[in-house]
Amino acid sequence: MTRLLERLLGRLPIGWLQLTHNRARLYAAIAGVSFANVLVIVQLGIAGSMTTATLRQYQFFNADIMISADDANSLSEGGNVARQWMYQALADPDVSAGMPLYVANLIWDRPEGQVSLQAFGADPGLRGFYEPVLADKLGRATLLNAAIIDRKSRNLDAGELAGIRPHSPLTFEYGGKTITLYDTISGGGGFVADGFLFMSDQSFLNLFANRTSGAPDHILLKVSQGADVAAVVARLRGAIADKSLRIRSYSTARDEELRYQNTQRPTGLIFGFGVVIGILVGIVIVYQVLSTDVAAHLREYATFKAMGYGHRFFLGIVLEEAMILAMFGFLPGVIVATGLLNLLNAKTGLPIAMTGEMAIMVFVGTVAACALSGAIATRRLTAADPADLF
Amino acid sequence: MADTQDDVIVTQGLNHWFGTGEARKQALFDINLRFRRGSLSVLMGPSGSGKTTYLTLIGCLRDVMDGSAQLLGHELHGASRATNERLRKRSGFIFQAHNLHESLTALQNVMMGLQVHGRVRDAGHYRAAAAHMLGLVGLDHRLDYLPQNLSGGQKQRVAVARALVGNPEVVFADEPTAALDRESGMNVVHMLKELGRQRGTTTVMVTHDGRILEQADRIITLEDGRVVSEK
Numbered sequence: 001m002t003r004l005l006e007r008l009l010g011r012l013p014i015g016w017l018q019l020t021h022n023r024a025r026l027y028a029a030i031a032g033v034s035f036a037n038v039l040v041i042v043q044l045g046i047a048g049s050m051t052t053a054t055l056r057q058y059q060f061f062n063a064d065i066m067i068s069a070d071d072a073n074s075l076s077e078g079g080n081v082a083r084q085w086m087y088q089a090l091a092d093p094d095v096s097a098g099m100p101l102y103v104a105n106l107i108w109d110r111p112e113g114q115v116s117l118q119a120f121g122a123d124p125g126l127r128g129f130y131e132p133v134l135a136d137k138l139g140r141a142t143l144l145n146a147a148i149i150d151r152k153s154r155n156l157d158a159g160e161l162a163g164i165r166p167h168s169p170l171t172f173e174y175g176g177k178t179i180t181l182y183d184t185i186s187g188g189g190g191f192v193a194d195g196f197l198f199m200s201d202q203s204f205l206n207l208f209a210n211r212t213s214g215a216p217d218h219i220l221l222k223v224s225q226g227a228d229v230a231a232v233v234a235r236l237r238g239a240i241a242d243k244s245l246r247i248r249s250y251s252t253a254r255d256e257e258l259r260y261q262n263t264q265r266p267t268g269l270i271f272g273f274g275v276v277i278g279i280l281v282g283i284v285i286v287y288q289v290l291s292t293d294v295a296a297h298l299r300e301y302a303t304f305k306a307m308g309y310g311h312r313f314f315l316g317i318v319l320e321e322a323m324i325l326a327m328f329g330f331l332p333g334v335i336v337a338t339g340l341l342n343l344l345n346a347k348t349g350l351p352i353a354m355t356g357e358m359a360i361m362v363f364v365g366t367v368a369a370c371a372l373s374g375a376i377a378t379r380r381l382t383a384a385d386p387a388d389l390f
Numbered sequence: 391m392a393d394t395q396d397d398v399i400v401t402q403g404l405n406h407w408f409g410t411g412e413a414r415k416q417a418l419f420d421i422n423l424r425f426r427r428g429s430l431s432v433l434m435g436p437s438g439s440g441k442t443t444y445l446t447l448i449g450c451l452r453d454v455m456d457g458s459a460q461l462l463g464h465e466l467h468g469a470s471r472a473t474n475e476r477l478r479k480r481s482g483f484i485f486q487a488h489n490l491h492e493s494l495t496a497l498q499n500v501m502m503g504l505q506v507h508g509r510v511r512d513a514g515h516y517r518a519a520a521a522h523m524l525g526l527v528g529l530d531h532r533l534d535y536l537p538q539n540l541s542g543g544q545k546q547r548v549a550v551a552r553a554l555v556g557n558p559e560v561v562f563a564d565e566p567t568a569a570l571d572r573e574s575g576m577n578v579v580h581m582l583k584e585l586g587r588q589r590g591t592t593t594v595m596v597t598h599d600g601r602i603l604e605q606a607d608r609i610i611t612l613e614d615g616r617v618v619s620e621k
Contacts, residue, residue, distance in 0.1 A: 307552075
C-alpha cells in the first residue's frame with residue numbers, strides 16, 4: 001500500500017504512514033468520521049422522505065398544467081376550483097384534455113385504530129391522466145364505491161392488503177356506505193396521510209356528500225403534442241376570468257409544493273434544521289479529528305518546514321489523510337446509516353431510504369469537510385516560524 | 391549580496407529579542423560575523439547566551455527582527471516565505487532533539503531530505519542514496535527501523551544523514567554530537583570537515599563538546615547575547 005501510494009503521490013505517503021502508525025488513533029478517527037456520516041445520512045434520509053412522499057402523489061398523475069385555488073399550497077390543501085374554468089381552458093387550441101381532480105382525507109375506523117387515507121377521485125375513463133399501472137387498475141373501477149388502496153399504507157396489515165384482488169376484495173364502512181377495495185397500488189405513507197386511496201369521481205362524490213361535481217380541488221390539463229406549456233399557461237392566465245387562481249405547469253406545481261413543504265411547513269423546517277445541525281456537528285467532528293492529528297504532528301511538520309517543505313506539502317499530507325479517513329469512515333457509516341434508515345422506515349412507514357445520490361453527496365461532503373478542516377488546522381503551522389514549534 | 395564571494399553567511403548589527411513591553415528580553419546584541427565557504431565554525435557559550443537563537447536566525451528558521459543577516463547571498467531580513475523555503479532547501483539542519491518523524495523508518499526519514507527537492511521520479515535512486523548515507527553514519531543495518539526502536543545516538547546519526555543527504559551548501563548543527571559516543575561524534579565531525587574540503591560545504595555548529603574544538607577552523611564564543619571572543 002505504501003509503495004502504491006508513493007507511486008501515485010510522487011512522494012512518501014506521509015499521511016498514510018502517520019495514520020497507520022498509531023492504530024488506536026486511526027480507529028478513533030475512522031469512528032469519528034463514520035459517526036459524522038451516520039449523523040448526516042440519517043438526517044438527509046429523514047428530510048428526503050418528505051421529498052419522496054411529496055413527489056409520489058404527483059407521480060400518480062400525468063398532466064401538463066394544473067389549475068388550483070390561490071390557497072392551494074399542496075395537493076391536499078386549499079379551496080376548490082369552479083369546474084367551469086376547465087371548459088374555458090379547453091377552448092384554448094393547444095389544450096387537448098382536462099380532468100377535475102377531487103381530493104379528501106378519508107378516515108378508516110378499524111378496531112386497531114384509525115387509518116388516514118388521502119383519497120383521490122377522478123374520471124377513470126381519462127386514462128392519459130394517470131400513470132400506466134394506475135390507469136389500468138382504475139379503468140376497471142367503474143362500480144360505485146369501488147376503490148384501489150395503497151398496499152404500502154401505514155397501520156394496515158400488509159398481509160391483508162396483499163390478499164386484495166378483484167376476485168377477493170376487502171370492504172369497509174365509511175359514512176354509512178360500503179367501500180370495496182378490489183385492487184392495490186404501491187404508494188407509501190407520507191406526512192399527510194397513512195396511504196392513498198383511488199376511486200372514480202362518481203364514487204368520490206357519493207362518499208363525500210358535501211362535495212359537488214362542480215367544485216373539484218384541482219383541474220388537470222393536457223396540451224397538444226409539441227405545444228409550449230409555458231405559452232399555454234400564459235394564455236390561460238389571460239383568458240380565465242378568475243385572476244385569483246393559480247395556473248401553473250404541473251411540474252411547477254410539484255416544485256412549489258416541495259418548496260412549501262420543506263420551507264414553510266413545521267415538519268419540513270424541523271427536518272431541514274436537523275440536516276443543518278447534522279452537517280455542522282459532522283464538520284465539527286471531522287475538524288476535531290484532523291486538527292488533533294495536525295497538533296499531534298506539529299513538531300514533525302515544523303521539522304519538515306525547517307527542511308524547506310512548503311505549505312502545499314502540508315496541505316497535501318492533510319488532504320491525503322482526509323481522503324483516507326473519508327474513504328475508511330464512509331463504508332461503516334453508510335452501513336450503519338442504512339440499517340438505521342431501514343429501521344425508521346419499518347417503524348414509521350415513511351419512505352425513508354438510503355439512496356446512491358445521498359451516499360455520493362455525503363462522501364463528497366465528507367472529503368470536502370475533511371480537506372477544509374485540515375487546511376484550517378494547518379494555518380498555525382503556516383504562520384509560525386519552525387523554531388517556535390520545536 | 392554578501393560582501394565577498396567567499397562569505398556564505400554575513401550578519402551585521404544583528405539584534406533579536408523575545409516578548410514585548412516589560413516582558414521583552416533581548417537575546418542577541420549587535421552581532422557582526424562572517425563565515426567563509428567550506429569552513430567549520432563552532433559557536434560556544436553558556437546556556438542562554440544566544441547560540442541557538444543565532445543559529446536559527448541564520449538558518450532561516452526564525453524571522454530576522456533587526457539588523458542584517460545574509461545567507462548564500464540573500465538578505466534574510468524581510469525575506470519572503472518563498473525565499474526562506476528556497477534557502478532552507480539549500481541548507482541542512484541538524485537539531486539537538488534530532489526531530490525525526492516517528493511514523494517513518496530511518497530510511498524514509500533520510501529520504502525526506504532528498505524529496506524536498508521535488509517529486510520522486512525514481513524512488514529506487516532515492517532509496518539507494520538514502521541507504522548509502524545511512525551506511526556512512528554506520529546505520530546500514532537499521533534502514534527499516536522506526537525511531538522508537540533506535541537508541542538516542544542512532545537517532546542522532548539518522549538526523550545527520552537526513553541533513554547531509556541532499557548535499558547542502560550550508561550545514562547548521564545544534565549540539566550534533568551530544569548524544570553520540572566519541573567515535574560516532576568524531577565520525578560526524580570528520581564527515582562535515584570532508585564535505586567542507588571536497589564540496590565547499592560551510593558548517594556552523596553549536597556545541598559544548600570539547601572534542602570538536604580542535605577540528606574547528608574557528609571558535610566563536612557568545613555570552614549574554616554578545617560575541618566575546620573569536621579564535
